[in-house]
Amino acid sequence: MNMIEMQDITKKFGSFTALDGVNLSVGEGEIHGFIGPNGAGKTTTIRVLMGILKATSGTATIFGKDVWKDSVEIHKRIAYVPGDVNLWSNLTGGEVIDLFLRLRGDKNAKYPKDLIEQFDFDPRKKCRTYSKGNRQKVALVAAFASDADLYIFDEPTSGLDPLMESVFKEHVQKVTREGKSILLSSHILSEVEELCNQVSIIRQGKIIETGTLTELRHLTRTSITVTTKEPLLGLAQLPYVFDISTKGDGTNFSVDTEHLGEAIAYLNGKDILDLKCLPPSLEELFMSHYAEGGH
């Protein structure tokens, strides 16, 4: 059974369609990256999943239960970190973390000290004095200190420094090893690339691409830098080769990833001296989609 199953979810605010038939599924043990530009509908999708917004149409379930009707049941097994963490100005960070843990049922819960230390966080300051990054740490510590089956993160690292980002990644990998599932919304592509095994791309309220990173890479081009003894005659005529340029002895070009084998076979006949082959980054994948959609 899938952890998250969204089918044809549409969400309208008045005449504005924020989500337009979103389909999304996250399987057990999956780390699902959810990427898209600002205003694409990432947060709206997550807030529908959290039972905070009511979908206009479509069905959405978590653990097989309806996200709107059974939200309380579902939330017992979810840890959620919103993109914008708003806290009570006159409570301390430590008090809020404890409160968040206790709201999950254990009335005497206290956060473990080592987690605070790893995130380099001072729990004794009032929330009004925390920066955005520190407020995010409150929600992250509370999430990682709780024993959930599904973690939902909405741009969790947008206020963290690189050091804290790596602490976050360690913890994500730790819960993954325990077989937990994660939905991670982000526009930091390297993060998604590093952590996730499944990716969905959302744009203007629609999921435009979904699949494993390997699957998505098939849609893109690999860039090749090659130096050969013999001239590369006829390279420009190959239908799957693009963007040829020369620099010193070397030649740069990109090739449809699907036809990578044929390109290598062609180069083989030209006596290769040096070959560099770069896989497409998610960055390029992202850019190619937005460039297409933009026109």
Place this chain on the structure above:
Amino acid sequence: MNNRFFASIRPLVSLILRRDRLRILIWTVSIGGFLGALIPLLKEYFTSGADNAVSAQMLENPAMVAIVGPVYGASNYHTGAAYGNMMLLFMAVTVAIMDIFMVARHTRQDEERGRLEMIRSLPVGRLAGLGATFIATLLTNLLVFLAGTGFMYFFMEDGMTLTGCLLFNAGLLVSGLFFAATTAVLAQVFTNNRSVISWSFALLLFLYCLRGVGDVSNETLSLISPLGLVLRTKVFVDNDWWPIVILFLITCTVAALAFILARIRDLGSGLLPERKGHAHASALLCGPGGLAMRLLRTPFIIWTLVMVILAAMYASVFGDLESFMDSNEMLKLVFGQNPDHSPTEQFVGLIIVIMSMIGTIPVLSFTFRPAAEEVRGRAENILSKAISRTKYLTTYLVPGLLISLLTQVLMALTFWGIGSAVMDTPPSLETFLIGFLSFLPAMWVFQGVGTLLVGVLPKRTSLAYLYLGFSFIVVYMGALMNLPEWVKKFTPFGLTPQYPVDDWNFPLLLALTGVAILLTIIGYLGYNRRNIGG
């Protein structure tokens, strides 16, 4: 000015005036208008056949002196003397509140939000921000001075002179600036705006009480408090200017202190470091109920105190009521027509409704807390946990219900306790209890309306306050202006019988409670059905 302390002060003054122009306009017009409009009202009260000596005598009651200040010129108690007596202290406090907010907003709040850092990164003097705040506050107070003097001069009545009007407003000006200066000092001491405002108000309250104690028992204490000092101008009676001069000198000293402190500290820091809080939550903070309790704790205590103090103030005049009523034609007109009940009983009945309506304000504000939490994006923190919306809403409705019960009972006890001490034939405790408790259903109807708004129209919660304001006008002014009876039927406070004057009507109270429950249920249903914004 182009030096390292005050460079670019002029554009900063313009910036403050631009940011605050609407606020300044509203304060100026409302304070000025109020100062003027109250003159004919007071004249009506004190000269429409009333024996002014009796009025002055009532105001000389220690409780009244503690609240509004000492009576001057009792032998010839004209409108001017009464105006100075009843208005000067009250208005000085109002202007002080305006100045506290204004100075805190442009000093510590700007610094806390990081706006001052932006300004300071430009070629701006180190003390220019503070200097600009003082200049803008001074200009605002001068505007209020002009508006106040103008309005008062326009409405002038017997015993009032232009000199008196100028002195009255000069008193408001210097005492306002004194509190502006103390706020500026506190803004150097504390690192957050909340503390600056809380401590400024604590100081205002302390100086008010110091004056209260001084006015009743020890003149020296009154002279130490700027609020007491201002009253020593004996405006419209003796018109003394020396307190203004002294207070002005004190204000300059305090302002200089603010500049000295601002010079020696770093941007963003305070002279007092932020205290460390608790590393862990206490056992009480263990669920949504604990959180609501923690968030509402301070307002709960403050509102309870405010209601009891208000009740004590009213109760303290019960003793002088009879003689005062007899001497005042207008009040005779309002209360003198009922042969079965004494004017005092009728007055008590009216005060109970008014107090109940004031007591409805905290009930509404607690009920609206979930909507406020939602707007600030904090409700999401709770609702994304295993907490149902019904439970979340309930955690804020229960404190509202509790404060309605608690304040009504405490006010009844206060009326009875103080009333017994000052009246010859005080009503029984039971009378007060029934009087206050019979307004509970009306308060609950308002809580029901509040819940309904939170559930269905969370952005329009102010409608409930409008409805409360309407009820206030209908009930309070209705008594003075003889509004038709049917108008009263549009508000639960008008519908509820005023015991002991009216008979107790149990079925009606039960029906109101039923309406309250129905409204609350609709509110819950709406809240469970809608999107949570943020």
